[in-house]
Amino acid sequence: MSDNDLTRRTVLRRTAAAGLMATPAMGFLSACVTGGGEDEPANQAEGEKNAENPLGVDGNAPLEVVIFNGGYGEKYATDVHEPLYKAKFPNAQIKHSATQEIATTLQPRFAGGTPPDFVNNSGTKFMDFGTLIQDGQLQDLTELFAAPSVDDPAKKVSDTLVAGTVESGTYNGKPFVLNYVFTVYGLWYSEKLFKDKGWTVPTTWADFTKLLDTIKAAGITPYAYAGKNAPYYQYLVILSSAAKIGGPDILKNIDNLADGAWTAPAVKTAAAQWAEIGAKYMDKADEGLIHTEVQLKQNQGKVAFYPSGSWLEAEQSASTPEGFNYAVMPVPAADGATLPTGLYATAGEPYFVSAKGANPRGGMEYMRQMLSTKGAKGFIELNKSLTAVAGAEEGIQLSPGLTSASAVLKAAGAGVFSYRFDSWYKELDTELRTATNALMFGRENADQFCARMQKKADAIKADSSITKFSR
C-alpha cells in the first residue's frame, strides 16, 4: 500500500491526526503545562486622555463583562452599569455574560491568555486572588482611584468611597480589587418578635446572656448558625468579640500571621464566651443544616438570633413573613472591652480588571461608571444593599433591615473593623471553619481552639510555597 493511496486507513489516520491538533486536551497541554504562556499582553486598546476621558479609553474598542449570577443577579449590570458605559461610548460593543461558576468558566481563559476585561470574581467557585495577583493577571487600579469622579471632577474617585474600600482590595500595597457592596455584619433578629415579647436589644454581655435565658424559657432556640456550610458566619462573630475586647490590632495580627496572634488573651476570652453560648443556647442539630435551612427556621420564629451580613434580608425575601422586619445588632461587648460599640463592616463583592485583557482601560472606565452616583443608586434600588459609594443611599427608601444596618454603622463611627486572612490564606479559613464547629458544638474548648489555629497559622507562615500578604 503506497502512501498516496487514499484508503480508509489513511483517511482515518489523517482525521485522527487533525482531531489531535484540535482537541482541548492538546491545546491545554501546550498552553498551560509545558509552557508557552505569554507574558506579553496582547495589543491593548488605548485612546486619548482628556477631561472627558480621564482613563484614555478607546471608544471603539469592545468591552467584555462577566458577572457572577448570584444573590445580586445580573440586572444591575445589564440595566444600569452597561447602559452608563454605552451612553459614554456609543460605538463600543459590550459583550455581557453571567455565570454561577466563575472559576470553572474563566480559569481556562486566564490560563490560555484570553481573559475577559472585567470580572465579578465571586460566589463559591471564585478564582483565588492570591494566585491571580502572583501571576500578574490583575490590573493595578491606582489610576482609576486617582481619576476624577464622574459626578464631581474636582473629587478623585477614591474620595467618593466609604473609608476602607480601597484598602479592602489592596494586596501588598497595590489596589487590585474593587469591593463594591458595603456589608454590615452582626446578629440579626426579627424586630416584630422582640416587640411582641417585650425584649430589649442587649448591649453588654450580661444583658445578652440574660436575654438568651429568657428566650430559651419562651421555647425558642436563642442562637443558631449553620454548621454544615456556613461556620464562617460564626467565626466572624468570635473574632468580632475578640476585636472588641482587645482592639482592632487583634485582627491585624491574625492577618499578618504574627507570632502568638491566635493565643492572645482577647481571642481566648472570646472563644470561651462563645463556646458557652454554644453549650447553653444552641440546638445541636444545627451543625448538620445549611444556611438557608437555619434562616428559614428564623423566619418561622423558631430561632431568635442569627449571625450574618446585610445581604440576609434580600436573600430571605421569598420566605420572610409580612412584618417580620429584620434588624441587626453588633456582637455584644464583653465587660471592659476596648471597643464597646465596635462593628464588623467592610466592602465586599469583588470586581477586577484583567491586566492581560484586550481592553483594561475600558474595564477601569466601567468601574468608574459603577462608582458614579447613578451607578450606585441603581444597584441599591435593585439589590437592597449598600454600596461602597459614600452617601449613595440617601433619598432612597431603605428596607427595615438596611435601615437598621445603616443605624448601627453610624453608631459605630470609627470603631469599624474587618479581617482579610480568609481570602489571603484559604487553608487558614478551612481550618477555622472546622475549629469553629468543634468549639461551638462542644468537642473542643477555647484553649484547644486557639492552640489549633496558632499551629495552622505557623505552618502557613513557614510554608514558602504560599504567597504572603500583610496590611
Place this chain on the structure above:
Amino acid sequence: MRHGKYPFVIGFLAAPVTIYVVFVIAPYAQAFYMALTNWRGLSPGQFIGLENFTRLFQDDVFWKALQHHGILLLALPLITIIIALFLAFMLNVGGGSQKGVMTGVWGSKFYRVVFFLPQVLAVAILGVLFQAIYRPDGSGMINSLVAKLGLEPIGFLINPDLALWSIIAVLVWQAVGFYVVLFSAGMSNIPKDIYEAAMLDGATRMSMFFRVTLPLLWDTLQVAWVYLGIAAFDAFAIVQTLSVDQGGPDGSTTVIGMEIYRNAFTYSKYGYASAMGVALFFLTITFAALSLRVSRRESVEM
C-alpha cells in the same frame, strides 16, 4: 490470514483508539507531569520533581483520608456482597422447589425491580434524598420517628464517630441493587439439576448456599469485590453532598477525592492536587491487581 484483514481491523480500531488516547490517556499523562510541577492553574508551573509527593506523605489530612479509604475498603465490599448474595439467593432459589423446579420467594419479580431502583438514581439526587433522611432535627425522616419515641435526635452526619458509617450506609444502599442483579444472573447459570440433586440428598438452604451456590459463583464474586473496592476509593460525590463542612465534622469523613477537589479548586494548587490524583491512581491499580491475584482459584468445570 487473508490478505487485507489487518488494514480492515486497524482501520476500524483507529478511531476509537485515537479518541481513547486523546481524551483518556493524554489527560492522565498530563496529570502525571503536572504532579511534578507547582502549577497554580494560570501560567506554566515550574518543575519541582517529587516535592509534591514528599509534601503529600507529611500531610495529616491525606493520611486521614487514606484511613477512611481503608475502612471503606473493608466495609463496603463486605457488607454489600453479603446483603446482595442473601437477596439474590432469596430471589432465585430461596422459595424452595415447586413441581421440581427451584424458584425464588413469593413476589421476587417485584422485589427485583425495587432493589434495582437505587442504581438508576443520580448520585446528586441520592445526596438530596439522604439529606432529608438523615436531617439531624425533628424534620428529618428518621429523626421524626425517633422523636415520636421520645428519644434525642440522632446526629447521623454530625457525630464524628457516626458520620462515616452513615455515609457507608448510603453507598451500600446504592450498590446492593446492582449486585443483586449481577449475582442473580450468575445463579441462573447454575444448572437447576445440581440443586435438585442436593434437595433429594436432604440439603438445607444453608448448606445448599455454601456448598453449591457460593463455589459456582466465585468468578462473579471476584468481579464484584474488585468493582466495590475501586468504588471504595471514590465516594467523593456522596461525601461532598452529605458531609458537614465538606469532609467533616473535623475531617471525620474526608476522602482523597474531596481533598483533590479542595486543593485544586479552593487553594488553586493544581500541581499538588495532581500529585494526590497520581497517588490515588497507584492505590487503585495496586488494589485491583492484588485482589485479582489473591482471589484466583480453579474455576469449576461444569
